[in-house]
Amino acid sequence: MSRRPLVAGNWKMFKTRAEARAFAETLAENLAQADGVDLAICPPFTSIDVVATVLQGTGVGVFGQTGHENENGAHTGEVSMGMLVDAGASGVLLGHSERRADCAETDQALARKVPAALVAGLTPVLCVGESEFERDSGSTKAILDVQVREGLSGVPKDRLGDVVVAYEPIWAIGTGKSARPEIAQEAHAWIREELRSLAGDTADSMRILYGGSVKPETAAELMALPDVDGALVGGAALDALSLLAIAAAARP
Numbered sequence: 745m746s747r748r749p750l751v752a753g754n755w756k757m758f759k760t761r762a763e764a765r766a767f768a769e770t771l772a773e774n775l776a777q778a779d780g781v782d783l784a785i786c787p788p789f790t791s792i793d794v795v796a797t798v799l800q801g802t803g804v805g806v807f808g809q810t811g812h813e814n815e816n817g818a819h820t821g822e823v824s825m826g827m828l829v830d831a832g833a834s835g836v837l838l839g840h841s842e843r844r845a846d847c848a849e850t851d852q853a854l855a856r857k858v859p860a861a862l863v864a865g866l867t868p869v870l871c872v873g874e875s876e877f878e879r880d881s882g883s884t885k886a887i888l889d890v891q892v893r894e895g896l897s898g899v900p901k902d903r904l905g906d907v908v909v910a911y912e913p914i915w916a917i918g919t920g921k922s923a924r925p926e927i928a929q930e931a932h933a934w935i936r937e938e939l940r941s942l943a944g945d946t947a948d949s950m951r952i953l954y955g956g957s958v959k960p961e962t963a964a965e966l967m968a969l970p971d972v973d974g975a976l977v978g979g980a981a982l983d984a985l986s987l988l989a990i991a992a993a994a995r996p
Protein backbone atom coordinates (compact mmCIF):
# COMPACT_ATOMS: atom_id res chain seq x y z
CA MET A 745 0.00 0.00 0.00
CA SER A 746 1.45 3.36 -0.93
CA ARG A 747 1.13 6.07 1.71
CA ARG A 748 1.84 9.71 0.91
CA PRO A 749 4.78 10.77 3.08
CA LEU A 750 4.38 13.46 5.73
CA VAL A 751 7.35 15.47 6.97
CA ALA A 752 6.63 17.67 10.00
CA GLY A 753 9.02 20.17 11.55
CA ASN A 754 8.75 20.62 15.33
CA TRP A 755 10.22 23.97 16.32
CA LYS A 756 9.80 23.32 20.04
CA MET A 757 10.40 26.62 21.92
CA PHE A 758 12.29 28.39 19.13
CA LYS A 759 11.65 31.39 16.86
CA THR A 760 10.12 34.79 17.30
CA ARG A 761 7.21 35.78 15.07
CA ALA A 762 9.57 37.66 12.72
CA GLU A 763 11.82 34.59 12.44
CA ALA A 764 8.77 32.39 11.88
CA ARG A 765 7.60 34.64 9.03
CA ALA A 766 11.03 34.59 7.36
CA PHE A 767 11.14 30.78 7.58
CA ALA A 768 7.64 30.44 6.11
CA GLU A 769 8.48 32.78 3.23
CA THR A 770 11.60 30.79 2.33
CA LEU A 771 9.61 27.56 2.57
CA ALA A 772 6.86 28.90 0.31
CA GLU A 773 9.41 30.02 -2.32
CA ASN A 774 11.06 26.59 -2.48
CA LEU A 775 8.10 24.24 -2.08
CA ALA A 776 8.65 22.53 -5.43
CA GLN A 777 11.52 20.62 -3.78
CA ALA A 778 8.94 18.74 -1.69
CA ASP A 779 6.56 17.75 -4.50
CA GLY A 780 4.66 14.60 -3.61
CA VAL A 781 5.25 15.00 0.13
CA ASP A 782 2.88 16.51 2.72
CA LEU A 783 4.63 19.11 4.86
CA ALA A 784 3.69 20.53 8.25
CA ILE A 785 5.28 23.08 10.56
CA CYS A 786 4.72 22.94 14.33
CA PRO A 787 5.55 26.42 15.67
CA PRO A 788 5.08 27.63 19.24
CA PHE A 789 1.52 28.87 19.87
CA THR A 790 2.63 32.49 19.39
CA SER A 791 3.63 31.94 15.75
CA ILE A 792 0.85 29.66 14.50
CA ASP A 793 -1.13 32.52 12.96
CA VAL A 794 1.92 34.09 11.27
CA VAL A 795 3.01 30.81 9.68
CA ALA A 796 -0.57 29.89 8.71
CA THR A 797 -1.06 33.28 7.04
CA VAL A 798 2.15 33.11 4.99
CA LEU A 799 1.50 29.48 3.98
CA GLN A 800 -2.20 29.90 3.21
CA GLY A 801 -3.11 28.13 -0.03
CA THR A 802 0.19 26.23 -0.28
CA GLY A 803 -1.13 22.99 1.25
CA VAL A 804 1.49 23.07 4.02
CA GLY A 805 -0.06 22.20 7.38
CA VAL A 806 0.48 24.19 10.57
CA PHE A 807 0.29 22.04 13.70
CA GLY A 808 0.18 22.88 17.40
CA GLN A 809 2.76 21.25 19.68
CA THR A 810 0.09 20.19 22.18
CA GLY A 811 -3.54 20.97 23.03
CA HIS A 812 -5.92 20.62 25.96
CA GLU A 813 -8.75 18.10 25.83
CA ASN A 814 -11.38 20.52 27.20
CA GLU A 815 -13.03 23.16 25.02
CA ASN A 816 -12.35 25.88 27.58
CA GLY A 817 -12.14 26.32 31.35
CA ALA A 818 -9.87 27.18 34.25
CA HIS A 819 -6.63 25.72 32.84
CA THR A 820 -4.06 28.48 33.06
CA GLY A 821 -1.41 28.28 30.36
CA GLU A 822 -3.32 25.77 28.23
CA VAL A 823 -4.77 26.12 24.74
CA SER A 824 -7.75 24.08 23.51
CA MET A 825 -7.97 22.23 20.21
CA GLY A 826 -10.60 24.72 19.01
CA MET A 827 -8.25 27.61 19.81
CA LEU A 828 -5.55 25.95 17.68
CA VAL A 829 -8.02 25.74 14.79
CA ASP A 830 -8.99 29.38 15.37
CA ALA A 831 -5.30 30.38 15.14
CA GLY A 832 -4.94 28.58 11.79
CA ALA A 833 -3.76 25.09 12.78
CA SER A 834 -4.82 21.93 10.95
CA GLY A 835 -3.10 19.40 13.21
CA VAL A 836 -1.48 18.90 16.61
CA LEU A 837 1.41 16.92 18.10
CA LEU A 838 0.29 14.94 21.13
CA GLY A 839 2.41 12.99 23.61
CA HIS A 840 5.80 14.32 22.50
CA SER A 841 8.34 12.84 24.94
CA GLU A 842 9.27 16.34 26.14
CA ARG A 843 5.60 16.97 27.01
CA ARG A 844 5.34 13.55 28.66
CA ALA A 845 8.44 14.34 30.77
CA ASP A 846 7.90 18.07 31.47
CA CYS A 847 4.11 18.32 31.66
CA ALA A 848 2.82 14.87 32.63
CA GLU A 849 1.16 14.27 29.28
CA THR A 850 0.19 10.71 30.27
CA ASP A 851 -1.32 7.92 28.19
CA GLN A 852 -4.57 8.52 30.12
CA ALA A 853 -4.57 12.22 29.18
CA LEU A 854 -3.74 11.32 25.59
CA ALA A 855 -6.73 9.00 25.49
CA ARG A 856 -8.82 12.18 25.89
CA LYS A 857 -6.66 14.54 23.83
CA VAL A 858 -6.50 12.47 20.62
CA PRO A 859 -10.30 12.25 20.18
CA ALA A 860 -10.68 15.91 21.22
CA ALA A 861 -8.31 16.87 18.40
CA LEU A 862 -10.33 14.83 15.89
CA VAL A 863 -13.62 16.37 17.04
CA ALA A 864 -12.10 19.85 16.54
CA GLY A 865 -11.06 18.91 12.99
CA LEU A 866 -7.32 18.60 13.67
CA THR A 867 -5.00 15.80 12.50
CA PRO A 868 -3.52 14.34 15.69
CA VAL A 869 0.08 13.09 15.61
CA LEU A 870 0.42 10.67 18.53
CA CYS A 871 4.10 10.46 19.54
CA VAL A 872 5.36 7.26 21.12
CA GLY A 873 8.81 5.95 21.97
CA GLU A 874 10.95 4.16 24.51
CA SER A 875 13.75 5.44 26.74
CA GLU A 876 17.29 4.08 26.51
CA PHE A 877 16.72 2.12 29.73
CA GLU A 878 13.52 0.56 28.33
CA ARG A 879 15.32 -0.44 25.12
CA ASP A 880 18.29 -1.89 26.99
CA SER A 881 15.96 -3.89 29.23
CA GLY A 882 14.15 -5.40 26.24
CA SER A 883 10.78 -3.75 26.83
CA THR A 884 10.54 -1.57 23.71
CA LYS A 885 7.72 -3.54 22.06
CA ALA A 886 5.68 -3.68 25.28
CA ILE A 887 6.11 0.08 25.83
CA LEU A 888 5.08 0.91 22.26
CA ASP A 889 2.07 -1.42 22.44
CA VAL A 890 0.81 0.28 25.61
CA GLN A 891 1.43 3.83 24.34
CA VAL A 892 -0.36 3.13 21.04
CA ARG A 893 -3.26 1.20 22.59
CA GLU A 894 -3.87 3.60 25.49
CA GLY A 895 -3.29 6.76 23.45
CA LEU A 896 -5.86 5.64 20.88
CA SER A 897 -8.33 4.10 23.33
CA GLY A 898 -10.77 7.03 23.09
CA VAL A 899 -10.83 7.16 19.28
CA PRO A 900 -13.87 5.63 17.55
CA LYS A 901 -12.79 2.81 15.20
CA ASP A 902 -14.00 4.68 12.14
CA ARG A 903 -11.70 7.65 12.97
CA LEU A 904 -8.48 5.69 13.60
CA GLY A 905 -7.46 6.15 9.98
CA ASP A 906 -7.31 9.93 10.55
CA VAL A 907 -4.57 9.63 13.17
CA VAL A 908 -0.83 9.83 12.44
CA VAL A 909 1.61 8.04 14.75
CA ALA A 910 5.21 9.19 15.25
CA TYR A 911 7.82 6.75 16.55
CA GLU A 912 10.38 8.81 18.43
CA PRO A 913 12.87 6.81 20.51
CA ILE A 914 13.72 9.16 23.39
CA TRP A 915 17.43 8.29 23.17
CA ALA A 916 17.49 9.57 19.58
CA ILE A 917 15.79 12.95 20.14
CA GLY A 918 18.19 15.87 20.04
CA THR A 919 21.19 13.57 20.55
CA GLY A 920 22.49 13.36 16.98
CA LYS A 921 22.14 9.57 17.37
CA SER A 922 19.45 8.49 14.92
CA ALA A 923 18.07 4.95 15.13
CA ARG A 924 19.79 2.53 12.77
CA PRO A 925 17.49 1.62 9.87
CA GLU A 926 16.87 -1.95 11.08
CA ILE A 927 15.93 -0.66 14.55
CA ALA A 928 13.54 1.93 13.09
CA GLN A 929 11.91 -0.57 10.71
CA GLU A 930 11.43 -3.14 13.48
CA ALA A 931 9.72 -0.59 15.74
CA HIS A 932 7.53 0.76 12.92
CA ALA A 933 6.44 -2.79 12.02
CA TRP A 934 5.54 -3.43 15.68
CA ILE A 935 3.49 -0.24 15.74
CA ARG A 936 1.68 -1.16 12.53
CA GLU A 937 0.92 -4.60 13.98
CA GLU A 938 -0.60 -2.93 17.06
CA LEU A 939 -2.57 -0.54 14.82
CA ARG A 940 -3.85 -3.56 12.87
CA SER A 941 -5.16 -5.10 16.07
CA LEU A 942 -7.14 -1.87 16.68
CA ALA A 943 -8.08 -0.76 13.18
CA GLY A 944 -7.86 -3.87 10.98
CA ASP A 945 -6.82 -3.19 7.38
CA THR A 946 -7.05 0.58 7.96
CA ALA A 947 -3.61 0.18 9.57
CA ASP A 948 -2.18 -0.17 6.06
CA SER A 949 -3.21 3.39 5.20
CA MET A 950 -2.05 4.98 8.49
CA ARG A 951 1.14 7.00 8.43
CA ILE A 952 3.89 6.23 10.94
CA LEU A 953 6.60 8.91 11.05
CA TYR A 954 10.12 8.40 12.35
CA GLY A 955 11.57 11.08 14.64
CA GLY A 956 14.94 11.35 16.33
CA SER A 957 17.92 13.30 14.97
CA VAL A 958 16.79 13.09 11.32
CA LYS A 959 19.14 15.17 9.17
CA PRO A 960 19.25 15.79 5.42
CA GLU A 961 22.25 13.41 5.18
CA THR A 962 20.53 10.52 7.01
CA ALA A 963 16.97 10.97 5.81
CA ALA A 964 17.04 8.98 2.56
CA GLU A 965 18.03 5.70 4.25
CA LEU A 966 15.29 6.06 6.88
CA MET A 967 12.59 7.28 4.48
CA ALA A 968 13.17 4.27 2.19
CA LEU A 969 12.14 1.79 4.90
CA PRO A 970 8.85 0.01 4.13
CA ASP A 971 6.98 1.08 7.28
CA VAL A 972 8.43 4.59 7.58
CA ASP A 973 6.01 7.10 6.06
CA GLY A 974 7.80 10.35 6.74
CA ALA A 975 9.58 12.17 9.53
CA LEU A 976 9.03 14.31 12.60
CA VAL A 977 12.04 16.60 12.67
CA GLY A 978 13.29 18.84 15.49
CA GLY A 979 16.68 20.54 15.20
CA ALA A 980 17.01 20.15 11.43
CA ALA A 981 13.56 21.74 10.95
CA LEU A 982 14.67 25.14 12.20
CA ASP A 983 16.07 25.90 8.76
CA ALA A 984 13.59 25.86 5.87
CA LEU A 985 16.03 24.52 3.28
CA SER A 986 17.20 21.77 5.62
CA LEU A 987 13.57 20.69 6.22
CA LEU A 988 12.94 20.75 2.47
CA ALA A 989 16.02 18.57 1.87
CA ILE A 990 14.56 16.00 4.29
CA ALA A 991 11.20 16.21 2.52
CA ALA A 992 12.95 15.72 -0.82
CA ALA A 993 14.51 12.53 0.57
CA ALA A 994 11.02 11.29 1.45
CA ARG A 995 9.66 11.77 -2.08
CA PRO A 996 8.14 8.55 -3.40
Ligand code: PEP
Nearest residue numbers: 917918955956957978979
Ligand atom coordinates in the same frame (compact mmCIF):
# COMPACT_ATOMS: atom_id res chain seq x y z
C1 PEP B 1 11.56 16.10 17.94
O1 PEP B 1 11.59 17.13 18.59
O2 PEP B 1 10.49 15.53 17.77
C2 PEP B 1 12.80 15.58 17.36
C3 PEP B 1 12.76 14.46 16.71
O3 PEP B 1 13.95 16.35 17.55
P1 PEP B 1 15.37 16.11 16.81
O4 PEP B 1 15.09 15.94 15.34
O5 PEP B 1 16.15 17.35 17.11
O6 PEP B 1 15.97 14.87 17.39
